[in-house]
Amino acid sequence: MPTNTYLNAATTLKSWLLTRDHKRIALMYIAGITFFFGIGGFFAALIRLELVTPAGDLLTDETYNKVFTMHGVMMVFFVLIPLIPASLGNFLLPLMLGTKDVAFPKLNLLSFYVYLFGSLFTLYAIVAGGLDTGWTFYTPFSTVASTSAVVPAALGIFINGFSSILTGLNFMVTIHKMRAPGLTWFRLPLFVWALYATSLIQVLGTPVVAITIVLVAAERIFGFGLFNPAVGGDPVLFQHLFWFYSHPAVYIMILPAMGVVSEVIAGMARKQIFGYSFVAFSSLGIAIVGFLVWGHHMFVAGQSIYSALVFSVLTFIVAIPSAVKVFNWTATMYKGSISWQTPMIYVAGFIGLFAIGGLTGLFLAAMGLDIHVTDTYFIVAHFHYVMVGGAIMGYMAGIHYWWPKITGRMYNEFLGKVSAAIVFIGFNLTFFPQFIAGYAGMPRRYHAYADAYQVWNVLSSAGASILAVGFTMPLLYLAWSLKNGEIAGDNPWGAVGLEWNTTSPPPTENFHTQPIVTWDAYEYPTPVEGHVV
Amino acid sequence: MRSGTVFFPEVASTMAARVDQLYLFLVGLTAFFTILIFTMFVVFMVKYRRREPNSIGARIHGGMILEVTWSVIPLLIVLGLFVWSAQIFFAFARPPAETLNVYAVGKQWMWKFQHMDGQREINELHVPVGRSVKMIMTSEDVLHDLFFPAFRVKADVIPGRYTHMWFEATKAGTYPLYCAEYCGTKHSGMIGQVVVMEPDDYQAWLTAGAQEGSLASAGEKLFQDLACNTCHRPDAQGRGPVLHNIYGKTVALQSGENVVVDEAYIRESILRPAAKVSAGFQPTMPSFQGLVSEEGVMELIEYVKSLQGPTANQAVRPTTSGPAPNENTPSQAPPTRN
Numbered sequence: 016m017p018t019n020t021y022l023n024a025a026t027t028l029k030s031w032l033l034t035r036d037h038k039r040i041a042l043m044y045i046a047g048i049t050f051f052f053g054i055g056g057f058f059a060a061l062i063r064l065e066l067v068t069p070a071g072d073l074l075t076d077e078t079y080n081k082v083f084t085m086h087g088v089m090m091v092f093f094v095l096i097p098l099i100p101a102s103l104g105n106f107l108l109p110l111m112l113g114t115k116d117v118a119f120p121k122l123n124l125l126s127f128y129v130y131l132f133g134s135l136f137t138l139y140a141i142v143a144g145g146l147d148t149g150w151t152f153y154t155p156f157s158t159v160a161s162t163s164a165v166v167p168a169a170l171g172i173f174i175n176g177f178s179s180i181l182t183g184l185n186f187m188v189t190i191h192k193m194r195a196p197g198l199t200w201f202r203l204p205l206f207v208w209a210l211y212a213t214s215l216i217q218v219l220g221t222p223v224v225a226i227t228i229v230l231v232a233a234e235r236i237f238g239f240g241l242f243n244p245a246v247g248g249d250p251v252l253f254q255h256l257f258w259f260y261s262h263p264a265v266y267i268m269i270l271p272a273m274g275v276v277s278e279v280i281a282g283m284a285r286k287q288i289f290g291y292s293f294v295a296f297s298s299l300g301i302a303i304v305g306f307l308v309w310g311h312h313m314f315v316a317g318q319s320i321y322s323a324l325v326f327s328v329l330t331f332i333v334a335i336p337s338a339v340k341v342f343n344w345t346a347t348m349y350k351g352s353i354s355w356q357t358p359m360i361y362v363a364g365f366i367g368l369f370a371i372g373g374l375t376g377l378f379l380a381a382m383g384l385d386i387h388v389t390d391t392y393f394i395v396a397h398f399h400y401v402m403v404g405g406a407i408m409g410y411m412a413g414i415h416y417w418w419p420k421i422t423g424r425m426y427n428e429f430l431g432k433v434s435a436a437i438v439f440i441g442f443n444l445t446f447f448p449q450f451i452a453g454y455a456g457m458p459r460r461y462h463a464y465a466d467a468y469q470v471w472n473v474l475s476s477a478g479a480s481i482l483a484v485g486f487t488m489p490l491l492y493l494a495w496s497l498k499n500g501e502i503a504g505d506n507p508w509g510a511v512g513l514e515w516n517t518t519s520p521p522p523t524e525n526f527h528t529q530p531i532v533t534w535d536a537y538e539y540p541t542p543v544e545g546h547v548v
Numbered sequence: 549m550r551s552g553t554v555f556f557p558e559v560a561s562t563m564a565a566r567v568d569q570l571y572l573f574l575v576g577l578t579a580f581f582t583i584l585i586f587t588m589f590v591v592f593m594v595k596y597r598r599r600e601p602n603s604i605g606a607r608i609h610g611g612m613i614l615e616v617t618w619s620v621i622p623l624l625i626v627l628g629l630f631v632w633s634a635q636i637f638f639a640f641a642r643p644p645a646e647t648l649n650v651y652a653v654g655k656q657w658m659w660k661f662q663h664m665d666g667q668r669e670i671n672e673l674h675v676p677v678g679r680s681v682k683m684i685m686t687s688e689d690v691l692h693d694l695f696f697p698a699f700r701v702k703a704d705v706i707p708g709r710y711t712h713m714w715f716e717a718t719k720a721g722t723y724p725l726y727c728a729e730y731c732g733t734k735h736s737g738m739i740g741q742v743v744v745m746e747p748d749d750y751q752a753w754l755t756a757g758a759q760e761g762s763l764a765s766a767g768e769k770l771f772q773d774l775a776c777n778t779c780h781r782p783d784a785q786g787r788g789p790v791l792h793n794i795y796g797k798t799v800a801l802q803s804g805e806n807v808v809v810d811e812a813y814i815r816e817s818i819l820r821p822a823a824k825v826s827a828g829f830q831p832t833m834p835s836f837q838g839l840v841s842e843e844g845v846m847e848l849i850e851y852v853k854s855l856q857g858p859t860a861n862q863a864v865r866p867t868t869s870g871p872a873p874n875e876n877t878p879s880q881a882p883p884t885r886n
Contacts, residue, residue, distance in 0.1 A: 071736065076733050076734055076735075076736065076737070077733050080730075080732070080733060080735070147732070147733070149730050153690075153691055153729075153730065155689075155690050155691070155707060156690040156691065156730070156731060156732060159689075159690075160656070160689060160690045160732055161732070244706070244707045244708020244709070245707070245708070245837070247820065247823075248708075249708075250691060250706060250707065250708070251706065284596070284605050285598075285603070285604040285605045286604070286605025286606065286607075286608070287605075287607065287608065287609055289608060289609070289610050289611075290609075290610035290611075290614075290615050291609070291610065292610075293610070293615050314637075315693065315702055315703050315704050316704045316706070317703070317704055317706060317709070317711040320637070320638065320641045320642075323637065323641075324634060324637075327630060327633065327634065327637075328627075328630050331626035331627065331629060331630050332623070332626065334622070334626055335619060335622055335623055335626070338618065338619075338622045339615070339618065339619055341585055342585075342614075342618040343610075343615075344589075345585055345588050345589050345592070346608075346611075346614065348588075348589060348592035348593065348596065349592055349596070349606075349608070350596055350605060350606035350608065351592070351596045351605035351606070352596065352598045352599075352600075352603040352604050352605045353592065353593050353596050353597050353598055353605075354597075354598045355593065355597060355598075359593070363586075363589060363590065363593060366585060366586060366589050367582065367585075367586040367589075370581060370582040370585050370586060371578065371582050374574075374577065374578040374581055374582060375578060377574060377577070377578075377626065377629060378571070378574050380626075380629075380630075380633075381570060381574065381629055381630075381632070381633030382633050382634060382636070382637035383566070383567060383570060383632075383633040383634070383635070383636025383637040383639075383640060384567055384570050384571055384574070384633055384636070385633075386567070386637070386640055386700065386701055386702060386703075387567050387571075387697070387700040387701070387702070389702070389728075390693060390695070390702065390728035390729060391728065451554070451555055454555070454556065454571065455552065455553075455554060455555060455556060455557055455697070456552075456557045456695075456697025456698075456724065456726070458695060458726045458727070458728045458736075459728075459730075460730040460735060460736075461735065461736035462735070462736040463736045463737070464736065465724060467552070467554060470554060471554070509601075509602070539604040539605065539607075
């Protein structure tokens with residue numbers, strides 16, 4: 016192990032809590048995200064246990080509603096949105112740019128504490144008072160009917176939003192201003208392009224949901240009536256404001272995962288990404304068109320049929336850049352030198368699950384079909400395929416791929432591959448039956464359901480227990496590797512990229528000498544040296 | 549009430565088969581592309597697996613022909629899907645001219661249905677086979693959504709406004725109906741059944757249940773109880789507009805705009821009369837918000853809709869502006885004279 020690393024530069028508690036080092040902040044985010052993933056997962060387990068039988072017999076209906084709300088709030092706001100940008104993005108962005116840190120290191124630390132404060136505040140609010148509105152806070156239920164802790168929970172999410180905005184701002188400035196000499200835009204790794212597109216959404220979209228949530232709180236406290244039809248307000252206005260952010264938020268989750276997939280495929284196949292500029296611009300295309308599709312959440316909410324038409328066609332079109340990425344990744348594999356390490360196994364899983372997740376999005380863009388499947392388990396299955404099958408699988412691939420860089424040690428390769436396989440199988444068993452239950456008519460957010468749907472729910476709950484094993488394993492073997500893993504060396508995969516040109520773990524200042532870039536991304540000029548096959 | 553298979557709800561409306569066709573096509577498309585991509589990916593993983601520790605991939609940077617191909621073909625496919633799905637959506641969004649209207653009110657946590665002849669039902673809806681049924685719906689409290697899986701249709705039910713949905717049942721039987729928009733504690737208990745009957749059975753059911761008189765006649769009584777008739781007189785001498793023959797017309801507003809008199813406008817004029825005042829009248833009408841229930845509003849609307857034809861004491865020429873839209877029910881009350 017190198018003697019001078021960001022991990023041993025200082026070891027006091029204070030040196031961690033007040034660090035401005037993007038790498039340490041990334042690790043603190045990983046700890047926070049893992050914590051909230053555990054809590055969200057616990058709520059998911061309660062949901063799946065309740066739904067084993069058609070009758071609502073394990074939890075009361077009130078508790079069940081709170082449980083699925085908490086599952087959604089935890090997973091969306093405190094896991095999926097910060098998932099990759101705040102953790103891997105924070106760690107890697109300065110390394111990939113060949114610089115010492117992000118543009119505003121203190122702001123970066125502030126982002127973390129805002130995240131921590133906002134999320135713990137929400138956690139406290141919903142554990143103490145409960146929240147039963149669903150993560151979507153639809154009015155007028157959330158404003159006039161619900162008796163749960165809507166205001167504190169909303170306040171926590173509002174606070175948390177600033178973390179996302181500040182991180183996005185920080186990353187955009189960093190990408191513009193901090194690139195190493197010679198590192199032009201078209202030499203940037205695709206992960207950086209993905210982070211840039213993500214930051215754009217974070218900065219432009221998050222303020223809208225923040226103000227929407229404030230309006231919900233104000234409506235509850237002061238009775239403004241903006242969303243209350245009894246005094247002339249419009250409950251559907253809330254949905255427009257909410258989805259204006261919350262649909263692009265899906266791309267905050269998936270775009271960075273796509274960036275990770277590009278890096279892992281290039282590194283594991285030791286090959287230039289096929290159609291680099293198409294993959295790069297498709298990220299921006301998704302970010303921009305993604306802002307214009309929110310109305311597809313409201314095809315049955317009484318909007319005009321002509322606006323529904325526009326939202327439908329744009330939703331179909333936003334599928335194209337995602338398809339372009341998948342085709343380019345597959346083409347990259349052609350004549351590669353492909354290693355079968357754990358990150359590659361996770362990426363293969365990502366491809367299969369994201370293909371299903373993306374293509375089932377077409378069912379929902381198709382207005383005439385959406386009428387039947389919206390608000391059923393079909394939707395639930397679709398977005399879990401995108402968010403877990405896409406975002407979480409991408410994150411898992413990335414964590415394994417950069418683990419040696421982050422910790423300086425290797426994880427157990429055999430256990431890694433086994434966990435990837437278990438997650439893939441468990442995931443499909445959990446969520447594939449939900450497509451069928453949904454088309455058969457089972458509405459979402461149902462505490463009790465008709466007997467006809469039981470077979471699918473039993474399969475789903477069985478799958479969830481397999482999935483739980485798949486997600487617990489990495490927690491254990493990765494923790495174990497911190498002390499006992501094999502020393503990784505600087506570049507265990509034999510990959511190119513500035514992050515592999517420094518020691519593992521890197522020193523606090525990232526590079527011993529300022530890198531000067533004279534090559535394109537993923538340029539493998541000669542056979543490279545690496546000790547892992 | 550078990551119907552359909554574990555894969556599909558019963559096919560029991562004219563929409564159902566069309567929706568299922570699109571669904572099956574998309575299932576096929578999804579399976580084709582998923583298997584194509586995943587298989588290619590895994591085949592490349594196997595075929596091009598690393599054999600030498602230091603080997604690198606071939607130097608291939610891209611290819612414009614491939615990029616164009618795999619952008620344009622998916623684009624054409626999705627545009628085709630767009631047209632196909634939009635056709636189904638238009639059929640859903642535009643009810644036929646002749647419909648049998650049923651009012652629905654959602655409230656936490658029950659469905660209330662009112663038929664034109666006055667039958668009222670809770671959590672159960674009777675409809676005939678082979679007639680286009682239009683639901684005119686609103687909510688008393690929060691959002692709900694009326695979902696008939698066997699008909700492949702649903703629509704949100706929104707407080708403060710009317711939303712519509714129509715279907716034509718094709719097969720007698722009893723099928724589930726659900727609330728599909730989360731509405732609080734007993735959301736999953738806000739369920740019921742739709743009973744589709746052969747026309748003769750339906751007529752028998754109508755006859756057996758019509759004790760209370762038609763919606764329009766109930767509306768007429770309410771119209772008098774609320775003293776609406778003191779201002780809305782049939783002879784143009786009242787302080788409010790004459791309501792005879794007004795349904796379906798376009799009327800001028802004080803603001804200079806025009807509005808079509810439909811269910812939504814009548815409802816708004818009862819509950820928030822100052823919002824859109826007819827040209828030539830003062831905004832003197834008080835709001836009836838809180839004084840009349842959603843069901844009462846529906847009765848009043850049906851009463852106003854029934855005021856067709858010449859009035860008793862005013863020689864109004866037979867209307868020349870054509871029939872009111874969607875006006876039709878078999879139980880259409882005869883023109884009421886007062």
